[in-house]
Amino acid sequence: MHTEEISPLVESAEAEFMYHYESAATPSTARLLGITTARIGGGVALAMRHDVTGYWNKALGFGVTEPVTAELVADVADFYRVQNAPGAILQIAPSLLPEDWSEIRRRHGLTPTSPWIKLVGDIGDVATHHHTDLSVRAVDPVDYPLWSSTVLRGFGMPTDGLADMFAAALTHPGFRPFAAWDGDDMVAAANLFVHGTVGSLNATATLPTHQNRGAQSALIAARAAAAAAAGCRWLSAETGRPADGEVNPSLNNLRRSGLRPLYERQNWAWSPAGS
Template sequence: MTAPADLTPLAEAVECEFMHSYESQAPGPTYTELGIATTRIGGGVALAMRNDPSGGYWNKALGFGTTEPFTVQTLDRVLDFYRKQGVDQAVLQLVPSVLPAGFDEVAAARGLEPGSTWVKLGARPGDVATAQTRLRVAPVPAAEARRWADVVLSGFGMPTGGLTDMLAATVGQPAWRPYAAWDDGELVAGGNLFLHGEAASLNAAATATGHRGLGAQSALIAARARAAAEAGCRWLFAETGKPAPGQQNPSLNNMRRAGLVPLYERRNWVWRAAS
């Protein structure tokens, strides 16, 4: 893959925007029910979901340090936002290269703890490999938006309900390209694609338990890469967890097999409200 010197700003921006889109554009009653609040700080976003049924995944801040420096003052503004929203826990996803000097000490003084590491991957859409599966892969029709959302959420171990409404709302939106895989008439796997200028992002990919191992995710990656190319995007990004030594992450394996290349690793910093 021939790439610019640093794809980090593009990769971080598209993830920042798709997370902001998921939460900020949730339907009105769902927005209120889940206790969603969003704000833009220091070139990034801070997203709060006070009544997050997943246990905290949707309380997330990211996208910092690419358009302006990430400073201690920016960090304090982010943490003040979460305190104001009354959330118990949030994750700050920070690229190591943007951290100010002495950040470990700064973080510890504010109750942040280093958590898991994610891998950011990228490729040109046209370089993504094709894939074969007996399943039918196609865009998600409006009539199956909720079924698609439920399959994705269940695959991540998240409860359905309000989160179903939030994910299903992306079907038919101009910046989103949700895809699914069907076994005969049964929707059994899904994945989403977000378009942002010259960049696109793979996200929200999961397969129902009884249909894993059939190549659904490889086919969904290929289909979404084609959609990104058709939309004029020059770069395709994704992120997933870095496995522990001696372990495997099937999502990472699928992405690498499809031709996405690891670009950098990013730490999740966990903040918990003082008791």
């Protein structure tokens, strides 16, 4: 399958799991974090007014069912303005950008920031077994709160509000959470989102005390097996592009497991002061 054919599939899967993470928040959690979500122009816009991480204000999934236009970007900017968001990141696959994107992004003050790499693997090419001395298995609902706090601690994010948001989202039928245990202790966690023919890997984090013990690769393998069992044809993931001379262990783990870079996706930062 060519990039132009698979880009809409994997971009849509990513947009949907992000939408469900933030939309699942209970009313009290949504008030605490200042969460508002919207579907705009075939994509999703996610606002979190009280986000201290810089991660949760983002808009993505555009260009799949409707073209990316100046009017669409204006609607997205208006959404974040109304929500009093401190800023936001727009994520659009390069093959889905319009020819006049340079003019559109200048008009709305969008500035390039750290790019991400989108990776994809044919489900038959991704490893479904990886040895580790940790115990890796699917997470039962009773452990959803523990899974949520483990992911956030692994990413260095605060747990207040966000842990409740994550735990609520895991009840969505498309999510398949997994974790790695060292004895009775959960030390790494990851999620799979099944969206049609795509299994989207996300929320993979290992506690600092247990890094370099094969948890990430084992969690990729476990989720690949689950995606195959769910009838997925493709496995996708996204991670940051390492700076020159640096290494991104997550990127290396994904590549060793059988996923291949599909494209580099520039992140575009929107600021209320710059639009």
